[in-house]
Amino acid sequence: MRSVRVDRPAPYPPRISAATRPFWDALGDERLTTTRCLDCGDTTFPPKPICPNCFSTQLSWQSLSGRGTLYSYSRVWAGPEVFGEELPYTVCVVDLDDGLRLGSRLLDGVEPEMGKRVTLVFVHYTDATLFFFESEAAMKNES
Ligand SMILES: [Zn+2]
Numbered sequence: 701m702r703s704v705r706v707d708r709p710a711p712y713p714p715r716i717s718a719a720t721r722p723f724w725d726a727l728g729d730e731r732l733t734t735t736r737c738l739d740c741g742d743t744t745f746p747p748k749p750i751c752p753n754c755f756s757t758q759l760s761w762q763s764l765s766g767r768g769t770l771y772s773y774s775r776v777w778a779g780p781e782v783f784g785e786e787l788p789y790t791v792c793v794v795d796l797d798d799g800l801r802l803g804s805r806l807l808d809g810v811e812p813e814m815g816k817r818v819t820l821v822f823v824h825y826t827d828a829t830l831f832f833f834e835s836e837a838a839m840k841n842e843s
Pocket residue numbers: 737738739740741742751752753754755756
């Protein structure tokens with residue numbers, strides 16, 4: 701998976717808690733992770749301290765593939781002021797190969813197409829690492 705360095709702080713950095721610190725630390729090491737319930741086996745995203753299916757607190761961390769298909773997207777032309785420098789940008793919903801659906805940002809490159817393959821990109825700001833997705837078609841155009 702690709703990573704990108706951005707020479708400024710994230711416009712809206714994550715608010716890290718004790719419960720989410722393992723997720724952000726792993727993301728900084730370029731691994732997308734979430735929690736899996738040791739009692740019922742349910743895996744959810746974002747990671748949680750309590751299983752939303754059976755309310756167990758016995759959870760473990762597991763790595764996710766970071767690959768999937770684009771379920772939906774929307775181009776944002778007028779966004780919150782903190783994202784002003786990044787306008788316009790694209791938000792997306794991705795169905796991961798791991799069976800989870802999550803929201804993220806889609807990097808520009810090619811015109812998004814629902815149902816097409818996307819791969820995670822680690823975006824390292826000076827103060828935090830975030831994850832976006834990009835079309836696998838866009839990655840092929842780069843080489
Ligand atoms: Zn559970």
